[in-house]
Each structure stands twice: as structure tokens, then as C-alpha cells.
Amino acid sequence: MANSAVGDVLEIEATLWDGQAIRLDQYRGKVLLIVNVASQCGFTPQYAGLEALYRKYQDRGFVVLGFPCNQFGRQEPGTERDIHEFCTENYSVTFPLFAKVDVNGPGAHPLFSLLKSQKSGLLGTGAIKWNFTKFLIDRTGQVVFRFGPRSTPDAIEPHVVRLLT
Numbered sequence: 284m285a286n287s288a289v290g291d292v293l294e295i296e297a298t299l300w301d302g303q304a305i306r307l308d309q310y311r312g313k314v315l316l317i318v319n320v321a322s323q324c325g326f327t328p329q330y331a332g333l334e335a336l337y338r339k340y341q342d343r344g345f346v347v348l349g350f351p352c353n354q355f356g357r358q359e360p361g362t363e364r365d366i367h368e369f370c371t372e373n374y375s376v377t378f379p380l381f382a383k384v385d386v387n388g389p390g391a392h393p394l395f396s397l398l399k400s401q402k403s404g405l406l407g408t409g410a411i412k413w414n415f416t417k418f419l420i421d422r423t424g425q426v427v428f429r430f431g432p433r434s435t436p437d438a439i440e441p442h443v444v445r446l447l448t
Contacts, residue, residue, distance in 0.1 A: 292317075292401075293424040295394045297350075298382040300363040307394070313344045314446045315420040316439065317398065319386045319411060320349045321358040322369045326415040330374035332436030336443065337378040343447045344422070347378035350394070352386050355413050359383060386411045402429035421446050 292315075293308040307315075316336070321327065330349075337347040351366050353359040359366065363382050370376035384392035386399075387410050398418045399409045415432040419442055428442055 291424050292394065292397060292420055292426065295397065297384075297392070297394060300351075300367045300380045300382055302363075302382070307348075310346055310348075311424070312422050313346050314340075314422055314443060315418075316345070316347045316443065317394070317418045317420065318347065318349055319352040319384070319395070319414055319416055320380075321352060321355065321414040322361065322366055323358040324355070324414040326413075326432050329415050329436060330370060330376055334374055334376050334378060336436045336440060340443060340447060341378075345443055345447060349376070349378060349380045350386070350392070351380070351383045352414060353383055354385055354387060358414060386416075398426055398429075401426040419443065419446065 293311050294306070296304055296306050298304050318333065320330070333347050333349070337345065351359045361369065367380055370380060384395065386392065386395040395411065399411065402418060413432045417430040417434060417439060418426055419428040419430070419439065421427050427446065430439055
């Protein structure tokens with residue numbers, strides 16, 4: 284898909300950490316929390332909360348999608364395999380992890396171009412400012428909320444629950 288800010292989140296293709304390309308439409312009908320993640324960031328401990336939220340609500344149709352990004356302070360320098368091992372060994376992550384992506388600039392993944400076009404950040408900025416920015420998507424694929432890195436999974440939980448009911 285071309286790097287375009289027009290379209291449907293669920294029509295975008297992305298590559299999992301193991302190299303498998305998938306279309307996000309396999310998550311149609313689910314509530315999604317899409318997060319740009321990093322293994323060497325001050326917010327990295329949020330992996331624990333993201334995994335807890337995923338495990339608590341996955342049976343109700345909730346999925347966390349983690350997209351590693353090395354654009355902020357070079358805090359995700361490893362390979363996809365390194366990242367996956369880190370996440371599973373240190374945080375028991377079972378939610379889907381994808382290949383590293385850029386979230387800003389001319390090489391931004393089409394998913395993040397679309398997410399940013401649909402929900403701007405603080406003071407109307409489009410650019411993602413740091414790791415662990417989160418986008419909450421409803422069951423129809425609409426971007427409902429954008430949360431900054433300081434918004435913890437616990438703080439986001441009430442919004443997830445509302446979308447699941």
C-alpha cells in the first residue's frame with residue numbers, strides 16, 4: 284500500500300516480527316490498541332501493563348498490536364528476533380509484535396501515517412513525539428483515541444472497556 288494518510292486502518296498490510304506479512308483486516312470486529320514500542324525506553328515497563336490488559340480482555344475481542352520503533356533516542360536497536368525474545372523473556376508478551384517501523388517522516392509506515400491523520404496529538408500536532416504512543420481503534424476500524432506515552436495501560440482500560448461493551 285502506498286504511504287497515504289487516506290484509507291481504512293483495517294486495509295493496511297504490516298509485517299510481523301517473524302517476517303510474515305498480514306492484513307490488519309484479520310482484526311475486523313475487534314478493539315485494537317496500536318502502540319509504537321521500544322525495549323530500551325523509560326516507558327518500556329508499560330509492556331507489563333499492555334500484556335495484562337491484553338490477557339484480561341482478549342476473550343472479549345481486544346488485541347494489542349506492538350510496533351517496535353527506533354526513531355526516538357535509538358531505543359530499539361535490536362533485530363526483530365532480539366525484540367521478540369526481550370519481550371517474551373522479560374514481560375511474557377503474547378500479543379502480536381511486528382517488524383520495526385518508522386512512525387514519522389517520509390519513511391513512516393502507512394499505518395502510522397493514517398493513525399496520525401485521524402487523531403492528532405497534544406495541541407494538534409500530527410507527529411508522534413516518543414515511544415509508547417497509543418491509538419485505540421473501535422470494532423469498525425475507526426481511530427477513537429490517541430494517548431501519549433505517559434498514559435499507562437491502567438489509565439486506558441476504562442476506554443477499552445467502553446468500546447468492548
